[in-house]
Amino acid sequence: MTTKRPYSALxxxxxxxxxxxxxxxxxxxxLLFEGGNRHFTAEQLxxxxxxxxVRVSLAxxxxxxxxxxxxxxxxxxxVEAGRSYFDTNMDDHHHFYMEGSGELQDVDCDEVVLTALxxxxxxxKVSRVDVIIRLNPAND
Amino acid sequence: MTTKRPYSALxxxxxxxxxxxxxxxxxxxxLLFEGGNRHFTAEQLxxxxxxxxVRVSLAxxxxxxxxxxxxxxxxxxxVEAGRSYFDTNMDDHHHFYMEGSGELQDVDCDEVVLTALxxxxxxxKVSRVDVIIRLNPAND
DNA sequence: CAAACCGTTTAGAATAGTTCTAGAAAGAAT
DNA sequence: ATTCTTTCTAGAACTATTCTAAACGGTTTG
Ligand SMILES: [Mn+2]
Ligand SMILES: [Mn+2]
Ligand SMILES: [Zn+2]
Ligand SMILES: [Zn+2]
Numbered sequence: 491m492t493t494k495r496p497y498s499a500l501x502x503x504x505x506x507x508x509x510x511x512x513x514x515x516x517x518x519x520x521l522l523f524e525g526g527n528r529h530f531t532a533e534q535l536x537x538x539x540x541x542x543x544v545r546v547s548l549a550x551x552x553x554x555x556x557x558x559x560x561x562x563x564x565x566x567x568x569v570e571a572g573r574s575y576f577d578t579n580m581d582d583h584h585h586f587y588m589e590g591s592g593e594l595q596d597v598d599c600d601e602v603v604l605t606a607l608x609x610x611x612x613x614x615k616v617s618r619v620d621v622i623i624r625l626n627p628a629n630d
Numbered sequence: 631m632t633t634k635r636p637y638s639a640l641x642x643x644x645x646x647x648x649x650x651x652x653x654x655x656x657x658x659x660x661l662l663f664e665g666g667n668r669h670f671t672a673e674q675l676x677x678x679x680x681x682x683x684v685r686v687s688l689a690x691x692x693x694x695x696x697x698x699x700x701x702x703x704x705x706x707x708x709v710e711a712g713r714s715y716f717d718t719n720m721d722d723h724h725h726f727y728m729e730g731s732g733e734l735q736d737v738d739c740d741e742v743v744l745t746a747l748x749x750x751x752x753x754x755k756v757s758r759v760d761v762i763i764r765l766n767p768a769n770d
Numbered sequence: 771c772a773a774a775c776c777g778t779t780t781a782g783a784a785t786a787g788t789t790c791t792a793g794a795a796a797g798a799a800t
Numbered sequence: 801a802t803t804c805t806t807t808c809t810a811g812a813a814c815t816a817t818t819c820t821a822a823a824c825g826g827t828t829t830g
Contacts, residue, residue, distance in 0.1 A: 510797065512807065533787080547809045552788065571706075571714040572787065572816070586750070589757065597748050606743035607763065610726070614765040617729065621761050623747065625754040650826065652778065673816080687780050692817065712788075712816065 507561035517544040527579035529594040584621040647701035657684040667719035669734040724761040
Protein backbone atom coordinates (compact mmCIF):
# COMPACT_ATOMS: atom_id res chain seq x y z
CA MET A 491 0.00 0.00 0.00
CA THR A 492 2.55 2.55 -1.13
CA THR A 493 1.39 5.86 -2.50
CA LYS A 494 3.28 8.21 -4.80
CA ARG A 495 2.87 11.19 -2.48
CA PRO A 496 2.18 9.62 0.91
CA TYR A 497 2.46 12.81 2.91
CA SER A 498 0.33 15.26 0.93
CA ALA A 499 -2.97 14.24 2.52
CA LEU A 500 -1.46 14.36 6.00
CA UNK A 501 0.07 17.75 5.26
CA UNK A 502 -3.33 19.09 4.22
CA UNK A 503 -4.92 17.63 7.33
CA UNK A 504 -2.43 19.40 9.56
CA UNK A 505 -2.66 22.70 7.69
CA UNK A 506 -6.44 22.59 7.90
CA UNK A 507 -6.09 22.14 11.65
CA UNK A 508 -3.86 25.22 11.81
CA UNK A 509 -0.76 23.20 12.59
CA UNK A 510 2.49 23.50 10.71
CA UNK A 511 3.40 20.26 9.04
CA UNK A 512 6.68 19.75 10.83
CA UNK A 513 8.84 16.64 10.57
CA UNK A 514 7.70 15.39 13.96
CA UNK A 515 4.00 16.07 13.54
CA UNK A 516 4.02 14.42 10.15
CA UNK A 517 5.81 11.36 11.44
CA UNK A 518 3.38 10.98 14.34
CA UNK A 519 0.38 11.62 12.10
CA UNK A 520 1.66 8.95 9.73
CA LEU A 521 1.93 6.44 12.57
CA LEU A 522 -1.51 7.37 13.89
CA PHE A 523 -3.67 7.88 10.84
CA GLU A 524 -2.34 5.53 8.19
CA GLY A 525 -3.41 2.28 9.83
CA GLY A 526 -6.80 1.53 11.28
CA ASN A 527 -8.14 3.23 14.39
CA ARG A 528 -6.23 2.69 17.58
CA HIS A 529 -6.06 3.26 21.31
CA PHE A 530 -2.69 4.10 22.81
CA THR A 531 -0.83 6.02 25.49
CA ALA A 532 1.71 8.77 24.89
CA GLU A 533 4.51 6.49 25.97
CA GLN A 534 3.43 3.70 23.66
CA LEU A 535 3.42 6.11 20.71
CA UNK A 536 6.79 7.47 21.76
CA UNK A 537 8.25 3.97 21.91
CA UNK A 538 6.77 3.22 18.52
CA UNK A 539 8.28 6.36 17.01
CA UNK A 540 11.67 5.52 18.50
CA UNK A 541 11.40 2.05 17.03
CA UNK A 542 10.75 3.56 13.62
CA UNK A 543 13.09 5.95 11.86
CA VAL A 544 11.85 9.05 13.69
CA ARG A 545 13.50 10.56 16.72
CA VAL A 546 10.92 12.55 18.68
CA SER A 547 11.08 13.64 22.29
CA LEU A 548 8.43 12.54 24.75
CA ALA A 549 7.52 16.19 25.38
CA UNK A 550 6.79 16.61 21.70
CA UNK A 551 4.63 13.51 21.70
CA UNK A 552 2.58 14.99 24.53
CA UNK A 553 2.41 18.40 22.87
CA UNK A 554 1.36 16.88 19.58
CA UNK A 555 -1.29 14.64 21.12
CA UNK A 556 -2.85 17.59 22.88
CA UNK A 557 -2.73 19.65 19.70
CA UNK A 558 -4.33 16.83 17.71
CA UNK A 559 -6.92 16.45 20.44
CA UNK A 560 -7.73 20.17 20.39
CA UNK A 561 -7.88 20.06 16.59
CA UNK A 562 -10.37 17.20 16.66
CA UNK A 563 -8.01 14.73 15.00
CA UNK A 564 -8.15 12.39 17.97
CA UNK A 565 -9.60 12.25 21.44
CA UNK A 566 -8.65 11.36 24.96
CA UNK A 567 -10.35 8.52 26.84
CA UNK A 568 -10.24 8.34 30.62
CA VAL A 569 -10.56 4.87 32.06
CA GLU A 570 -7.95 4.66 34.77
CA ALA A 571 -6.39 7.22 37.06
CA GLY A 572 -2.78 7.91 36.23
CA ARG A 573 -2.95 6.67 32.66
CA SER A 574 -4.21 8.68 29.69
CA TYR A 575 -5.38 6.89 26.59
CA PHE A 576 -5.83 8.48 23.22
CA ASP A 577 -8.14 7.25 20.49
CA THR A 578 -8.02 7.96 16.77
CA ASN A 579 -11.63 6.85 16.30
CA MET A 580 -13.64 10.08 16.23
CA ASP A 581 -17.00 8.43 15.52
CA ASP A 582 -19.51 8.51 18.34
CA HIS A 583 -18.74 5.33 20.24
CA HIS A 584 -18.10 3.78 23.63
CA HIS A 585 -15.61 1.35 25.14
CA PHE A 586 -14.97 -1.99 26.67
CA TYR A 587 -12.09 -1.75 29.13
CA MET A 588 -10.24 -4.92 30.17
CA GLU A 589 -9.26 -4.11 33.71
CA GLY A 590 -6.52 -6.72 33.80
CA SER A 591 -4.63 -5.94 30.63
CA GLY A 592 -5.53 -2.27 30.33
CA GLU A 593 -6.78 -2.79 26.80
CA LEU A 594 -9.56 -0.74 25.24
CA GLN A 595 -11.99 -1.99 22.62
CA ASP A 596 -14.56 0.02 20.70
CA VAL A 597 -18.27 -0.44 21.17
CA ASP A 598 -20.30 1.01 18.35
CA CYS A 599 -22.72 3.66 19.57
CA ASP A 600 -25.74 1.75 18.29
CA GLU A 601 -24.85 -1.15 20.56
CA VAL A 602 -25.40 1.04 23.60
CA VAL A 603 -28.86 2.53 23.55
CA LEU A 604 -29.40 5.32 26.04
CA THR A 605 -33.13 5.87 25.99
CA ALA A 606 -33.14 8.35 28.83
CA LEU A 607 -30.66 10.94 30.01
CA UNK A 608 -31.23 13.48 32.75
CA UNK A 609 -31.32 17.18 31.96
CA UNK A 610 -28.08 18.97 32.65
CA UNK A 611 -28.17 21.14 35.80
CA UNK A 612 -29.05 24.84 35.34
CA UNK A 613 -26.44 26.75 33.40
CA UNK A 614 -24.61 23.62 32.27
CA LYS A 615 -24.62 21.79 28.99
CA VAL A 616 -23.59 18.24 28.19
CA SER A 617 -20.30 18.08 26.33
CA ARG A 618 -20.04 14.31 26.08
CA VAL A 619 -21.50 11.13 27.47
CA ASP A 620 -18.99 8.36 28.05
CA VAL A 621 -20.04 4.79 28.61
CA ILE A 622 -17.30 2.49 29.85
CA ILE A 623 -18.04 -1.19 30.18
CA ARG A 624 -15.45 -2.64 32.53
CA LEU A 625 -14.54 -6.25 31.94
CA ASN A 626 -12.81 -8.98 33.90
CA PRO A 627 -11.91 -12.51 32.92
CA ALA A 628 -14.93 -14.78 33.46
CA ASN A 629 -14.00 -17.26 36.18
CA ASP A 630 -15.91 -20.47 35.57
CA MET B 631 -30.31 13.45 56.54
CA THR B 632 -27.51 12.66 58.93
CA THR B 633 -27.53 9.25 60.51
CA LYS B 634 -25.57 9.15 63.76
CA ARG B 635 -24.02 5.77 64.23
CA PRO B 636 -22.40 4.74 67.46
CA TYR B 637 -18.79 3.64 67.22
CA SER B 638 -19.87 0.09 67.85
CA ALA B 639 -21.63 -0.06 64.48
CA LEU B 640 -18.52 1.24 62.74
CA UNK B 641 -16.40 -1.24 64.65
CA UNK B 642 -18.66 -4.07 63.55
CA UNK B 643 -18.58 -2.82 59.97
CA UNK B 644 -14.78 -2.92 59.98
CA UNK B 645 -14.57 -6.29 61.69
CA UNK B 646 -17.05 -7.76 59.22
CA UNK B 647 -14.81 -6.47 56.44
CA UNK B 648 -11.87 -8.26 58.05
CA UNK B 649 -10.24 -4.99 59.10
CA UNK B 650 -9.01 -4.26 62.61
CA UNK B 651 -10.85 -1.29 64.07
CA UNK B 652 -7.81 0.87 64.59
CA UNK B 653 -7.86 4.49 65.71
CA UNK B 654 -7.16 5.74 62.19
CA UNK B 655 -9.64 3.53 60.38
CA UNK B 656 -12.35 4.39 62.86
CA UNK B 657 -11.69 8.10 62.55
CA UNK B 658 -11.78 7.98 58.75
CA UNK B 659 -14.86 5.76 58.75
CA UNK B 660 -16.56 8.24 61.05
CA LEU B 661 -15.75 11.12 58.69
CA LEU B 662 -16.90 9.14 55.66
CA PHE B 663 -19.97 7.29 56.77
CA GLU B 664 -21.62 9.51 59.34
CA GLY B 665 -22.73 12.25 57.00
CA GLY B 666 -24.53 11.81 53.70
CA ASN B 667 -22.86 10.32 50.66
CA ARG B 668 -19.89 12.13 49.25
CA HIS B 669 -17.31 12.35 46.51
CA PHE B 670 -13.76 13.21 47.51
CA THR B 671 -10.09 12.68 46.81
CA ALA B 672 -7.56 11.14 49.18
CA GLU B 673 -5.97 14.51 49.75
CA GLN B 674 -9.27 16.16 50.55
CA LEU B 675 -10.01 13.51 53.14
CA UNK B 676 -6.52 13.83 54.56
CA UNK B 677 -6.93 17.60 54.90
CA UNK B 678 -10.28 17.07 56.55
CA UNK B 679 -8.83 14.62 59.04
CA UNK B 680 -5.99 17.02 59.86
CA UNK B 681 -8.53 19.76 60.40
CA UNK B 682 -10.37 17.53 62.84
CA UNK B 683 -8.84 16.03 65.94
CA VAL B 684 -7.27 13.07 64.12
CA ARG B 685 -3.67 12.92 62.99
CA VAL B 686 -3.42 10.43 60.12
CA SER B 687 -0.67 10.13 57.54
CA LEU B 688 -1.48 10.47 53.86
CA ALA B 689 -0.17 6.96 53.25
CA UNK B 690 -2.67 5.63 55.75
CA UNK B 691 -5.46 7.52 54.04
CA UNK B 692 -4.55 5.85 50.75
CA UNK B 693 -4.20 2.44 52.41
CA UNK B 694 -7.52 2.82 54.15
CA UNK B 695 -9.34 4.01 51.05
CA UNK B 696 -8.11 1.02 49.09
CA UNK B 697 -9.04 -1.33 51.90
CA UNK B 698 -12.51 0.20 52.15
CA UNK B 699 -12.83 -0.03 48.39
CA UNK B 700 -11.84 -3.70 48.38
CA UNK B 701 -14.22 -4.33 51.24
CA UNK B 702 -17.10 -2.77 49.33
CA UNK B 703 -17.53 0.11 51.76
CA UNK B 704 -16.87 2.71 49.07
CA UNK B 705 -15.87 2.83 45.43
CA UNK B 706 -13.49 4.63 43.15
CA UNK B 707 -14.72 6.79 40.27
CA UNK B 708 -12.44 7.61 37.36
CA VAL B 709 -13.30 10.80 35.54
CA GLU B 710 -10.01 12.51 34.94
CA ALA B 711 -6.49 11.25 34.40
CA GLY B 712 -4.23 11.90 37.37
CA ARG B 713 -7.01 12.40 39.90
CA SER B 714 -8.79 9.61 41.77
CA TYR B 715 -12.17 10.24 43.26
CA PHE B 716 -13.81 8.07 45.85
CA ASP B 717 -17.54 7.77 46.42
CA THR B 718 -19.36 6.54 49.50
CA ASN B 719 -22.57 6.00 47.54
CA MET B 720 -22.64 2.29 46.79
CA ASP B 721 -26.04 2.28 45.11
CA ASP B 722 -26.05 1.66 41.39
CA HIS B 723 -25.73 5.14 39.94
CA HIS B 724 -23.92 7.33 37.46
CA HIS B 725 -22.33 10.78 37.43
CA PHE B 726 -22.37 14.28 36.14
CA TYR B 727 -18.85 15.63 35.96
CA MET B 728 -18.29 19.41 35.82
CA GLU B 729 -15.16 19.65 33.72
CA GLY B 730 -14.33 23.13 34.97
CA SER B 731 -14.60 22.72 38.70
CA GLY B 732 -13.86 19.02 38.90
CA GLU B 733 -17.04 18.39 40.86
CA LEU B 734 -19.01 15.16 40.70
CA GLN B 735 -22.76 14.86 41.12
CA ASP B 736 -24.81 11.69 41.37
CA VAL B 737 -27.27 10.67 38.69
CA ASP B 738 -29.71 8.10 39.89
CA CYS B 739 -29.55 4.89 37.84
CA ASP B 740 -33.18 5.18 36.78
CA GLU B 741 -32.45 8.51 35.12
CA VAL B 742 -30.08 6.79 32.69
CA VAL B 743 -31.85 4.00 30.86
CA LEU B 744 -29.54 1.65 29.01
CA THR B 745 -31.91 -0.42 26.88
CA ALA B 746 -29.16 -2.22 25.02
CA LEU B 747 -25.70 -3.33 25.99
CA UNK B 748 -23.38 -5.45 23.89
CA UNK B 749 -22.36 -8.91 25.04
CA UNK B 750 -19.00 -9.07 26.71
CA UNK B 751 -16.29 -10.60 24.51
CA UNK B 752 -15.62 -14.35 24.91
CA UNK B 753 -14.20 -15.25 28.30
CA UNK B 754 -14.95 -11.84 29.80
CA LYS B 755 -17.67 -10.68 32.09
CA VAL B 756 -18.93 -7.19 32.78
CA SER B 757 -17.85 -5.94 36.19
CA ARG B 758 -19.38 -2.50 35.95
CA VAL B 759 -20.88 -0.04 33.50
CA ASP B 760 -19.97 3.57 34.12
CA VAL B 761 -21.85 6.42 32.51
CA ILE B 762 -20.19 9.79 32.86
CA ILE B 763 -22.04 12.84 31.63
CA ARG B 764 -19.47 15.57 31.15
CA LEU B 765 -20.71 19.11 31.64
CA ASN B 766 -19.51 22.56 30.74
CA PRO B 767 -20.97 25.96 31.56
CA ALA B 768 -23.65 26.82 29.00
CA ASN B 769 -22.40 29.86 27.07
CA ASP B 770 -25.40 31.83 25.90
C1' DC C 771 -1.28 -8.81 83.29
C1' DA C 772 2.84 -9.43 80.99
C1' DA C 773 5.01 -10.86 76.74
C1' DA C 774 4.99 -11.91 72.27
C1' DC C 775 3.07 -11.71 67.86
C1' DC C 776 1.98 -9.63 63.79
C1' DG C 777 -0.95 -6.38 61.34
C1' DT C 778 -0.87 -1.28 60.94
C1' DT C 779 0.98 3.29 60.77
C1' DT C 780 4.37 6.51 59.65
C1' DA C 781 7.85 9.81 57.53
C1' DG C 782 10.24 10.15 53.97
C1' DA C 783 12.07 8.22 49.73
C1' DA C 784 10.80 6.50 45.41
C1' DT C 785 8.14 6.11 41.32
C1' DA C 786 5.17 7.16 37.29
C1' DG C 787 3.16 10.01 34.27
C1' DT C 788 2.87 14.48 32.72
C1' DT C 789 4.06 19.39 32.32
C1' DC C 790 7.31 23.15 32.43
C1' DT C 791 11.54 25.74 31.08
C1' DA C 792 14.64 27.90 28.37
C1' DG C 793 17.75 27.48 24.81
C1' DA C 794 18.45 25.36 20.10
C1' DA C 795 16.44 24.20 15.72
C1' DA C 796 13.63 24.86 11.90
C1' DG C 797 9.67 26.84 9.29
C1' DA C 798 7.90 31.23 7.33
C1' DA C 799 8.15 35.94 6.03
C1' DT C 800 10.63 39.74 4.08
C1' DA D 801 20.07 35.61 3.41
C1' DT D 802 18.14 37.76 7.41
C1' DT D 803 14.90 38.09 10.52
C1' DC D 804 10.91 36.58 12.94
C1' DT D 805 8.22 33.12 15.07
C1' DT D 806 6.87 28.70 16.10
C1' DT D 807 8.30 24.31 17.45
C1' DC D 808 11.37 20.99 19.47
C1' DT D 809 14.27 19.21 22.98
C1' DA D 810 16.69 17.58 27.31
C1' DG D 811 16.22 17.71 31.54
C1' DA D 812 14.18 19.70 35.68
C1' DA D 813 10.00 20.12 38.06
C1' DC D 814 5.68 18.72 39.55
C1' DT D 815 1.60 15.91 41.20
C1' DA D 816 -0.52 12.03 42.70
C1' DT D 817 0.41 7.79 44.41
C1' DT D 818 3.07 3.84 46.16
C1' DC D 819 6.88 1.84 48.56
C1' DT D 820 10.10 1.07 52.52
C1' DA D 821 11.50 -0.17 56.78
C1' DA D 822 11.27 1.05 61.39
C1' DA D 823 8.06 2.16 65.21
C1' DC D 824 3.59 1.36 67.03
C1' DG D 825 -0.40 -0.79 68.86
C1' DG D 826 -4.21 -4.34 68.83
C1' DT D 827 -4.75 -8.89 69.96
C1' DT D 828 -3.73 -13.29 71.61
C1' DT D 829 -1.32 -16.34 74.70
C1' DG D 830 0.60 -17.97 78.88
MN1 LIG E 1 0.57 7.57 29.11
MN1 LIG F 1 -6.38 12.35 44.96
ZN1 LIG G 1 -12.33 4.04 20.80
ZN1 LIG H 1 -21.56 9.01 43.18
